[in-house]
Amino acid sequence: MSSTEQGTSSAAPAEPTTAPESAAAPEVPESFYYVHGKDKVVHKVSAGALQHSALIHGMISNLGYTEEQAKANPFPFENIDGDILQMVVDWCNQHKGKPTPPEDTNLPKQKEKLFDLVLAVNYLEIKELLTYCCKQVAMMVKGKSPEEIREIWMIPTDAEDEAAEKEAKKRAGKEAAGETAAAAGDAK
Amino acid sequence: MSFDIDKLAEKTENLSIDPxxxxxxxxxxxxxxxECIGKMEINERLSLRCTAKAERSLVDSQKINIRRCDIHGTPPFTQYVSLTSGIESTHRFRSANEQFKFMKYIWKVGVFENLYISLCQLAFKEEFIDYSGKISAKSIEFDYCDEEMILAVLKNTENNIKSITMNAQGRRTYPFDEILATSQVQNANYWHIEYHQQTDALYKVAQIDGSFAEFLEHFADRIVSESEKRVRISTKNPDRHILLERGLDDVVQVHYFPQYFRLLVISANMNESEYDDNCKQWILKMEPEFYVDDPDNH
Incomplete structure (x- = not known):
């Protein structure tokens, strides 16, 4: 796991690196927070970078805490894969305090990673990154026919959908019948 | 402080239980x-809506800005719809029914900058008359459409059209009363009638009949000012005047044919120094190729 000025990723949170002080005026020390994903690897991220995430920003804005308390209570995003969270953290760091460009060419091209990233970004409410990701998803099917789109995105046909629905109903019916029989057996 | 930490713990706990x-x-x-569909061009949307019913209803719920939509319906030669949003795409059809089905989708989702309609088929007219959806367009140009078709389209258009252009060439009668009475025409900033002299358009619009000279004669008692280029008349509304302008410049001279006119409703307080002397601009709007040979144009 790599360490950067704004963010450090490790199994155990490391000490923050101090940014070089400006000669003009002493800067207010930046506060850092800690997040981890499914892989439990902790990422240290500055409050400035986390401002991109409306969810995290909303959570931390009302929490007065010390560095130690933040370190001891990393935000657990168990629903986000470690590498996806790493991408999100990297993006937030790269775009910290900067206007976001109209295009972002560094987004993953692989379908699975991109969809995971979309869901993570949607969950974390990072509006600009979500816009880029959705654009990238749209680009996946540029110039494709309905059959090709169905294949790329694994969209079932209406017939397949209906069959799956019937099967699910059948299964649910069987389970309900089984439960009723079991309940009747218990009553006896 | 312990309260804050409890709150944080509670929040992070809630986050952990998500699937x-x-x-x-x-x-x-x-x-x-x-959101993703909103980023797609029209062709990809059309493909996606053919994959499954659920996708179709999703695609159909998303609006798309279309810069230009040309609808041609003169079967069997020119029966197609051409759309330009990001890139241009042309869709050809074998029957009016097939084309109308496509158009219904386009009208439902499209927000058009420019909509051009050239339809002269009875089947289309009937479909239009029965159509109850609304079309959203900033500018509509009718070409080879009869009055019933124009009325049917206008009836189905949102009430915020900025510009309406129609062609009266070859028509002996034109139901201007009905067309003029539509709220779409009443509220449009610009209504352009090509070959208006074949109709009673000017008479209906400004209650006059015929040419520049007749306009002067008809409104003799209301003339505020007159010149070779302009006649300004007062109206029943003391705050408003009507200005009839004739397009005249180095290229379009007094004996030039055709002649170009425009009617403007202006403030009664407008000074003559505020008049727009650049008729080229509005003539070009009527006839975009008009000044092609003018050396000043290059």
């Missing part, structure tokens, strides 16, 4: 799908 994500289009939440 693990899958990674497929079909597992995307509806709002994300909509």
């Amino acid at each position: 693990v994500y899958d990674t497929n289009w079909c597992d995307m939440p509806t709002e994300i799908k909509r």
